Amino acid sequence: xxxxxxxxxxxxxxxxxxxxxxxxxxxxxxxxxxxxxxxxxxxxxxxxxxxxxxxxxxxxxxxxxxxxxxxxxxxxxxxxxxxxxxxxxxxxxxxxxxxxxxxxxxxxxxxxxxxxxxxxxxxxxxxxxxxxxxxxxxxxxxxx
Amino acid sequence: xxxxxxxxxxxxxxxxxxxxxxxxxxxxxxxxxxxxxxxxxxxxxxxxxxxxxxxxxxxxxxxxxxxxxxxxxxxxxxxxxxxxxxxxxxxxxxxxxxxxxxxxxxxxxxxxxxxxxxxxxxxxxxxxxxxxxxxxxxxxxxxx
Numbered sequence: 001x002x003x004x005x006x007x008x009x010x011x012x013x014x015x016x017x018x019x020x021x022x023x024x025x026x027x028x029x030x031x032x033x034x035x036x037x038x039x040x041x042x043x044x045x046x047x048x049x050x051x052x053x054x055x056x057x058x059x060x061x062x063x064x065x066x067x068x069x070x071x072x073x074x075x076x077x078x079x080x081x082x083x084x085x086x087x088x089x090x091x092x093x094x095x096x097x098x099x100x101x102x103x104x105x106x107x108x109x110x111x112x113x114x115x116x117x118x119x120x121x122x123x124x125x126x127x128x129x130x131x132x133x134x135x136x137x138x139x140x141x142x143x144x
Numbered sequence: 145x146x147x148x149x150x151x152x153x154x155x156x157x158x159x160x161x162x163x164x165x166x167x168x169x170x171x172x173x174x175x176x177x178x179x180x181x182x183x184x185x186x187x188x189x190x191x192x193x194x195x196x197x198x199x200x201x202x203x204x205x206x207x208x209x210x211x212x213x214x215x216x217x218x219x220x221x222x223x224x225x226x227x228x229x230x231x232x233x234x235x236x237x238x239x240x241x242x243x244x245x246x247x248x249x250x251x252x253x254x255x256x257x258x259x260x261x262x263x264x265x266x267x268x269x270x271x272x273x274x275x276x277x278x279x280x281x282x283x284x285x286x287x288x
Binding site: 008009011013015017018020021046047048049051059060061063067068070072074076077078079081083085087106107108110114116117118121122124125126127130133 | 152153155157159161162164165190191192193195203204205207211212214216218220221222223225227229231250251252254258260261262265266268269270271274277
C-alpha cells in the first residue's frame with residue numbers, strides 16, 4: 001500500500017553564485033559534499049561519477065535510489081550549478097539543497113522546484129490501465 | 145576569444161508519457177540511446193553511470209564535456225524523465241531531446257528549457273572582476 005501522489009518526482013534546480021574558488025575547484029571536496037548532501041537528505045546512494053576538468057572545474061552525478069543529484073562548477077566564475085531530483089515522499093530535495101548551500105558558501109543562491117512525472121498524465125497516456133500510482137520505494141530494487 | 149553569453153548553460157527538462165514498456169525497461173537500449181543522443185547533439189561524452197533497478201527501471205547519467213544528460217524510467221507507468229543540460233553554443237540540448245523523442249516513442253512529450261548560470265549574476269557576485277564570460281570550450285579540459 002502507499003499514498004497516492006500527484007507527481008512522481010520533485011526536481012530542484014539551484015544556482016550558486018559567488019562561491020569561493022578554493023571550495024568549488026577542490027574536486028575531492030565537491031565529491032564529498034555531493035555524497036554527504038544525498039546522505040543528509042535521507043537518500044540511498046547507488047552509484048556516482050565525477051569528472052575533473054583541466055585546469056579546474058568538476059562535473060558529477062550521484063545516482064540515488066530516489067533519482068539523482070548533479071553538479072557543475074566553474075571556479076573561474078565562482079559559479080556552481082546543482083540539481084537535486086528525488087522521487088517519492090521519503091526524501092526531500094530541499095534538504096540536500098540546504099546542505100550544499102551551507103557548504104558551497106555562495107553569496108547568492110537562486111532555486112526553484114519543478115514537478116516531474118504528473119500522475120494524471122501517466123494515467124492518461126499509459127498503454128494499460130493504472131489504478132493507482134504509489135510511493136513505490138525503489139529501495140526494494142537496489143541491487144548494487 | 146569567444147562570443148559573450150547571457151547564460152552559461154541551457155537545461156531542457158523532458159517528460160515522456162506513454163512509452164512502450166519494452167523500450168524503457170530495456171536497460172541496454174536506454175544506455176545506448178542516451179549515449180547516441182549525446183553524440184547526435186554534438187556533445188563529447190566523458191563518462192557515464194547507469195543503474196538498473198530490480199525488477200525494472202533504469203537511472204543513468206551521461207557526463208559530457210558540455211554538462212550532462214540524465215534519465216529515469218518507470219516501465220510500469222510508461223514514463224521516462226529526461227534532462228539535457230548543455231553549456232556553450234556549440235551543442236544544442238534540443239537535438240538530444242529530439243533524438244530521444246524519436247527513440248522512446250512516447251505518446252505524449254512535454255518539455256521546457258531553463259537558462260542556467262546567468263552571466264549578469266556571475267559578474268555581480270564574483271569574488272574578483274570578470275570582464276567577459278565566454279564560450280569556453282570545456283573540451284580543452286577533457287582528460288579522460
